[in-house]
Amino acid sequence: MPKVLVSDKLSPTAVKIFSDRGIDVDVKTGLKPDELMAIIGDYDGLAVRSETKVTAAVLEKATNLKVVGRAGIGVDNIDIPAATQRGVVVMNTPYGNAITTAEHTIAMMFSLARQIPLANASTHAGKWEKNRFMGVELFNKVLGLIGCGNIGSIVAERAVALRMRVIAFDPYLSPERALDLGVEKVELDDLIARADFITLHTPLTEKTRGILNADAIARMKKGVRLINCARGGLIDEAALKAALESGHVAGAALDVFTAEPAKENILFGMDNVVCTPHLGASTSEAQENVALQVADQISDYLLTGAVTNALNMAAVTAEEAPRLRPYMKLCEQLGSFTGQITESSLKAVTIEYLGDVAHLNTKPLTAVVLQGLLSPLLESVNMINAPLIARERDIEVRETKSENSSNFHSLIRVQVTTERQTRSVEGSLFGGALPRLVRINDIPVEAELAPTMLYVVNEDKPGFIGRVGTVLSEAGVNIASFHLGRETVGGRAICLVNVDTEITAPLLEKVAALPNVVMAKALAF
């Protein structure tokens, strides 16, 4: 039974879903890094929010871990490259808290415009300072959105309804989408110069870190108000403090901070700053949504292989997963066979999906071919990091599909080009489930791949089979099955022998030295 650890505060719905689906679940929140590292090796899945830091050091100890699920959007607390390297799928729940966070942004904008937090404190203190709190309307003001994805778009819709004039900077916002939302797509400089209110809705990346720095702030309208419910670090806090003190920026509302938990911050205590402790996603509805989604996604992956909302792997639906399973095995074997017989550096791989398989989601199949292909050549390759490794090594990966597959319902052809040559291997599923190699280069064959195999390329001459059999039997190696194929009578031929024990190097040398043998290799699957 798979085991999952919930290490941040999640709605109890998550635990119920894991238990109902037959997954062992432990809830241990507030763990220190060394405490997490001490126990993480026991778990197949980890469910987190933003508090648990899933670092490379934690992943190193996570020897059984298959999936990390983030109940929320931002994944900056998870070392995705390290997870990818270790074959751990990282998933988030990209929509579950988007409305809630957009509503928090709007609430922060109103709070700033009408100084509600300060007025509230003053009124509670019995001061009745009616003349102190003069606000501004949102109506007809220019709202500049930096980032117009899920949350930015929802903020835009709400702001348009408030009759604000909404402009947005987002390099990935299409003109059609902007039109649909009723926002004007602009460049960052334009937004900075025109906006009365600016809200941020991007992840924190190398490009967005400090996107509102001293220079950007200096170019804003005097009296601008800034709202950040995305990530600390998008606004330079020291530059903001200076601009708030000078009055250039009239106010700022911040849910997120450069260092969190933010027990101290240079902006704390300023009258024109409204703060909340990273509450953007904190509504009962959003927490219910993300807990339910993350538990279902983690369970689906652990129980069926379905992949939803992964950041480092292609999606696989629950319906696709069982149909893909036998092809995954075949693809791994085709990749592994090709990888084991490849001796010079790889330049390109083409994977052709022919017949019924062409209608399936082939992205994960290609990832598995690459895993099989690269595993004999490199350490620690898995289907999650294999596409990345291929890219990093400039191996061109092509995928083609066609409905025609000659004599087979489905046929997968893997063609590999190295510095020296191009070779191809074809495979199919017999009876819809059993992987078989059906062609190696131009030679038809029908071979089941077994854990230990001998692969020989030879000239098709009488006596060859007997000689191989004799050499193997003299070495005490039992033959389980023998598969032959040849180009033409007397031409190039191949033989694949499934054997019950290891083929040692001296034995392989003996086979290679037999008459008419062109090449001999020991293979393992």
Ligand SMILES: NC(=O)c1ccc[n+]([C@@H]2O[C@H](COP(=O)([O-])OP(=O)(O)OC[C@H]3O[C@@H](n4cnc5c(N)ncnc54)[C@H](O)[C@@H]3O)[C@@H](O)[C@H]2O)c1
């Ligand atoms: N405060 C909270 O509790 C809370 C809750 C949820 C999400 N968030 C944060 O809000 C952010 C946005 O979430 P989302 O769901 O809208 O994500 P999203 O991926 O749907 O949208 C992000 C948008 O930012 C845009 N973008 C990326 N780089 C950019 C750049 N350099 N300049 C301009 N735009 C850029 C992208 O094109 C995308 O449209 C995330 O960082 C997330 O972590 C915070």
Ligand SMILES: O=C(O)[C@H](O)COP(=O)(O)O
């Ligand atoms: O990225 C997110 O989803 C938000 O920052 C929410 O974070 P939280 O789950 O820690 O509240």
